[in-house]
Amino acid sequence: MDRRELAAFLRSRRERIAPADVGLPAGPRRRTPGLRREEAANLAFISTEYYTRLEQARAPRPSREVLAGLARALRLSDAERAHLHHLAGAPPGPAPGPSREVRQSILDLLERLPQAAAIVTSAAFEVLAWNDLAAALMEDFSAVPRRDRNLVRRAFLGPRPDGRRLYGVSDVAEFARSAARDLRATTARYPDDPELAGLVAELLAGSVEFARLWASHDVAAEPVLCKTFQHPLVGPITVNCDVLEISGRDQRVVIYTAVPGSPSEQALRLLSVVGTQRMDVAR
Structure with missing residues (x-):
């Protein structure tokens, strides 16, 4: 598991998603680009504390269920999903569902x-x-x-x-x-x-x-x-x-x-x- 690369990758994917993309209001006090950590955590069905530790390169290896939730919450492409799994030290298995990404x-x-x-x-x-x-x-x-x-x-x-x-x-x-x-x-x-x-x-x-x-x-x-x-x-x-x-x-x-x-x-x-x-x- 490459904790530093995983942390940087998660942060970069989170910051590229606009709140409106996932049905959230932007709000006048939003300082961070993209989603907040707690918003990404909620979408992935994990605790904000654990997600924060992932982005701080301090968390233990995430399970496949957590990785699937992160991939869904951060709207990862097939290639990005595979990269996420490799960074976490858990090579990807079969795709969880039919691909919707068109080349x-x-x-x-x-x-x-x-x-x-x-x-x-x-x-x-x-x-x-x-x-x-x-x-x-x-x-x-x-x-x-x-x-x-x-x-x-x-x-x-x-x-x-x-x-x-x-x-x-x-x-x-x-x-x-x-x-x-x-x-x-x-x-x-x-x-x-x-x-x-x-x-x-x-x-x-x-x-x-x-x-x-x-x-x-x-x-x-x-x-x-x-x-x-x-x-x-x-x-x-x-x-x-x-x-x-x-x-x-x-x-x-x-x-x-x-x-x-x-x-x-x-x-x-x-x-x-x-x-x-x-x-x-x-x-």
């Missing part, structure tokens, strides 16, 4: 696909990133709460704008079956992730269909290579669906493209111009 190169890739709708999803089916055309085709993900960006939750529990289930895709039944199978495999990879366990519990309680699929214990899923979106503004859009695995992240890039010269390609081009505007609302 910058992948974000750049999405923007370089102007004629394709593309999203990045986590192993738990949360939409983590998207380009403008995906927002126009599906929805403006930036305008909805994080929980509503989860595609498996949307498929089984809604909400269903305009009465459409999962953006009106033609393969929603096939997606539901595939998602339930994939999610079971994901829970086996991340058995200690409380958020993932909560998602499964919510789906079991709220959807008879999901409960039936979950009870089958199937884990293999057949990909659907073509689907049709029933878009409320431009009508049906048939697209090819290609999925690329992101190595080392347990994430996927999902790319929707239309056949060149088809009416669906024309509809996508129209959406790229319209964006997320509502053409049926007077301005």
Whole structure:
């Protein structure tokens, strides 16, 4: 355990987090940049005294539970989490849950696909990133709460704008079956992730269909290579669906493209111009 480096690392990560980032008021008397020690300790579910001793390089080696709390409280990336564990003399084990950190190169890739709708999803089916055309085709993900960006939750529990289930895709039944199978495999990879366990519990309680699929214990899923979106503004859009695995992240890039010269390609081009505007609302 490198106490001095661990102390400096914790202090640097704490000072970079604005109070507003974690729902705390800044307050007129705040002298320290970022969070106060007691705030970081509360977020990590440890005592302020112990956290202070960690930053003073006087504390004993933290347990894996404490390290997990610190990583969560300080919003560490995957690389930072691994570094924290190494400084504490406890090499990191498997990730506690699906990664939500998207590499910058992948974000750049999405923007370089102007004629394709593309999203990045986590192993738990949360939409983590998207380009403008995906927002126009599906929805403006930036305008909805994080929980509503989860595609498996949307498929089984809604909400269903305009009465459409999962953006009106033609393969929603096939997606539901595939998602339930994939999610079971994901829970086996991340058995200690409380958020993932909560998602499964919510789906079991709220959807008879999901409960039936979950009870089958199937884990293999057949990909659907073509689907049709029933878009409320431009009508049906048939697209090819290609999925690329992101190595080392347990994430996927999902790319929707239309056949060149088809009416669906024309509809996508129209959406790229319209964006997320509502053409049926007077301005």
